[in-house]
Amino acid sequence: MIPFDVSSVKGDLNIGKVSWEAPSNIALVKYWGKKGLQLPMNSSLSLSLSSSKTRTTLSWKKKSDGKGVTFDLFFEGKKKLQFQKKISTFLKRVEEKIPSLKDYHLQFDSENTFPHSVGIASSASSMASLALCLGSFAAYSGVESFLGDTFFKEVSSIARLGSGSACRSIYGGWASWGPYEIDDNEKGSNFYATPFTRIDSLFEEMSDFILIVDSAPKKVSSTEGHALMQGHPFAKGRVLQAESNMKKLVDSILKGDWDAFQSVVENEALSLHSLMMSSKNPYILMHPRSLAVIEKIKEMRAKTGVKCCFTLDAGPNIHLLCPKSEKVVVKRFVENDLKGFLENERWIEDSVGDLGPKVLEC
Structure with a gap:
């Protein structure tokens, strides 16, 4: 995958924004049961969808007090207080990798290309799109692990902290997550997903x-x-x-x-x-x-x-x-x-x- 280009960010570190869309995915080998901090009990394999996506814009504004990250979440134009606890927990986990978040107020504006409650994993696409935006902020801020070729691996790792299946939505096509090693080139990990690329033409x-x-x-x-x-x-x-x-x-x-x-x-x-x-x-x-x-x-x-x-x-x-x-x-x-x-x-x-x-x- 092409590394993230920080020129996609609008504004600067005081006031700025970035937008991403991420696909939903459907697991074929199911992730069910977890341990530790959002780690899977078993390996899973999924395929990402082409039309079922979440689009998210992250806007940030630097605060003067530095007393911790604050945020607002809007979904399809409406403020969603019912997701406040989930996103707050997610951001606290992400702060360990992006410490500068504590100095900002964030606003997330999200929308789906698909209807609710129809068997499409909205948590996967929504948390993946949020993670991509936060990873872009980290890269723009100069957090080294989010720069260059490791960008998507790091973003997959933080997406997992919001929704386990979201780590697989960082990639198109097929992706695996968990300890199963497809081969020496595609080694498995509990901490992030890995793209699975050697597909027979029947499944392309x-x-x-x-x-x-x-x-x-x-x-x-x-x-x-x-x-x-x-x-x-x-x-x-x-x-x-x-x-x-x-x-x-x-x-x-x-x-x-x-x-x-x-x-x-x-x-x-x-x-x-x-x-x-x-x-x-x-x-x-x-x-x-x-x-x-x-x-x-x-x-x-x-x-x-x-x-x-x-x-x-x-x-x-x-x-x-x-x-x-x-x-x-x-x-x-x-x-x-x-x-x-x-x-x-x-x-x-x-x-x-x-x-x-x-x-x-x-």
Whole structure:
């Protein structure tokens, strides 16, 4: 990736601003459960989306008292007090890497290119875009670790402090996070994500049909779900399963093996929800119509041999993935056979985005 150019910053260190957009991502091997300060219990692998993004502008103004960072957060033009605690915690963590933040008042103005509660990871894209803006401020301030080729690695590391999955949204295409080492050139880390670049042509262009089964707020947040993995009876087995699935999935992507890819992706999706249902305080986030859609996908695939597979994040909505070569057939299937199972017949068409984050004019 091209290193950040500090000339993208407008203004100076007294009063200035910078803008970024960052993609959402969908994990194929799921990150579920954490330890320490936002470190994953297991490795994960995701693909970033091309159209589902968060755009954030960070404006800063130097203060005279130096008594600690203060901030305001606006989302789609409205001040969002409900995110105050989360962002405050995030900034306190980031201050260790960017100490000069304590001398500033910050304003974040964010907006999404996608609707809320539709199965798209908004926390990943939003915290990634915030981290990119803060990393740009750090680079402009001369913090050495944010200069040059280490910029995106450092930004991924601070994005993780706000939302674990956000560290993978610092890259376009495919990214891994956790101890799994793809090869000597792409070594894994618990502290930041790593781009995964050696993709077989079958997986270079992928479509993602996001099927909105239910847009109601989740009854159990992902933060609460991660916490329930502490002391979970299957926690140790889950770590072993995830690392095994990482190897299988990476091999399938390198070799262009769709059947193996499909098997791992769907196993991971259903395993994630089985962990929720078998936790100390069991809960169910899938909807009966989620199961109906999954059965329809399996039936169509068995009859036609079309290459497509499903995955879910921690919620009821489904991502239906396919190679670009199957896009027309799968889109027709969604319109003709699945639409009736969806909330207000809503679905979103997206694809794997290779370009990743982008600095914007502001």
